[in-house]
Amino acid sequence: MKNLNGMHITLYVSGSIAAYKSAVLCRLLIKAGADVQVVLTAAAAQFVTPLTFQTLTQRPVLTDLFSATSEDPIKHISVADWTDIAIVAPASADLLAKMAHGLADDAASSTLLATVAPKFVAPAMNSHMWQNPATQRNVAQLRADGVHFIDPGVGFLAEGYSGSGRLAEPEAIVDALSDFIRTSGQQLLAGRTVLVSAGGTREAIDPVRYIGNRSSGKMGYALARAARALGAQVTLVTTAPLPDPSGIATVRVESAAQMQQEMTDRFATSDITLMAAAVADFAPAEVAKHKIKKQPDTTGLDLQLQKTPDILASLGKRKRSDQFLLGFAAETDDLLKNASAKLAAKGADMFAANDVSNPAIGFGSDNNRVTLLTKDEDPLQLETASKDDLALNILKQIAIKLRDN
Structure with missing residues (x-):
């Protein structure tokens, strides 16, 4: 559950075909508890009318520097002072350039220049405009100025071809x-x-069937988002059919062998590795080339299984003293006993033990509860919370250990 209760959020909408999505964003911000003030550029008003946002927010939309009233003669300054967080979505190349160079020739750029609250921008433009060196110089300058970017995605553009800039x-x-x-x-x-x-691996039986588990990947995604929110550069290796999280390099795999390869390739350059995936323990020894048919003269099917690679243990053997490795122990019984045994055997610095037999905090749920186990320390139980909040708490504990070491 996203909680923005009481936050004053100013939403800036600039000229882009994506401006229609800003109405959806405005509604989601309000639904999450925020008070929203909208500022439209003249170009944005060609795509979505001020009346749309005024109806959603029940607040007058700021469009013009020179529409002052006796009640509020310096509207752009009062909006800037009111703001807790500013979000520019979509952010056009033009508005990014104005922000980077401190230009203030309309209501949006003037209000942004006067805003001292944290600023977020979500760019949207043609891929050639986004990749243009001038735009990238402006982006680099804004990042250096402390502006937070919600990077554009790759996909089908208004021009009729695919590229970055969505x-x-x-x-x-x-x-x-x-x-x-x-x-x-x-x-x-x-x-x-x-x-x-993140996610549960799928071990193929034939071209259409696989051995797997009930892991949704939600905990791994929550950890990836929390790490990015805390300032890290994050790579997510996942099997889960969830959307790629913004600003996070996402690598998609299916089997334990594929996950081991991708994790091993990236491990040496990672400061912190969080092994939240539920890797299948066994896989078919042979994969049928064609779909296995149900035969009328047989009553069952015998599968020869073999162990899958122990990814966490293999990473534990490679771990340097300056790296931190977290494993998860998803158990249905003897939670702490089983997790402690894994901590001793896998070479991890910490284990998060969770009881997946409880449907309220098990696979697929939005909440979780874990106990953190670290060598030579008492177990630390983190109370039941949303997976997003729990991920943040886990990473704060890791940050403390990194600082102390």
Whole structure:
């Protein structure tokens, strides 16, 4: 559940075909509890009318520097002072350039220049415009100035071809703002690289069937988002059919062998590795080339299974003293006993033990409860919480250990 209760969020909408998504974003922000003030550029008003946003927010939309009233003669300054978080979505190349160079020739650019609250931008433009060196110089300058970017995605563009430059989905933008608020802007993992695995592996029986488990990948995705919110550069290796999280390099795999390859390739350059995936313990020894048919003269099917690679243990053997490795122990019985045995055997620095037999906190649920086990320390139980909040708490504990070491 995204909680923006009481936050004053100013939504800037600039000229882009993606401006229609800003109405959806506005509605989601309000649904999450925020008070929203909208500022439209003249170009944006050609795509979505001020009346749309006024109806959604029940607040007058700021479009003109020179529409002052006796009640509020300096409207752009009062909006800037009112703002807790500013979000520009979509952010056009033109508005990014104005922000980077401190130009203030309309209501949006003037209000942004006067805003001292944290600023987020979600660019949207043609891929050639996004990749243009001038735009990238402006982006680099804004990042250096402390502006937070919700990077554009890759997909079908208005021009009729695919490329980078698509506006991030409204839900991803709300996630980014919510994560920032939950972390209070703390960049505890700034400069760190984090590698996360998520989801349950699928071990093929034939071209259409597989052995798997009930893992949804939600915990791994929550860890990846939390790490990014805390300032880390994050790579997510996943089997889960969930959307790619914004600003996170996402690598898709299916089997344990594929996951082992991708995790091993990236492990040496990662400061923190979070092995949240539920890797199948066994896989068919042979994969049928064609779909196995049900035969009328047989009553069953015998499968010869073999062990899958122990990814966590193999990473534990490679781990350097300056790296941190977290494993998960998804258990249905003897939780702490089983997790402690894994901690001793796998070479991890910490284990998060969770009881997946409880449907309220098991596979597929939105909540979780874990006990953190570290060598030579008492277990630390983290109370039941949303997976997003729990992920943040886990990473804060890791950040403390990294700082102390």
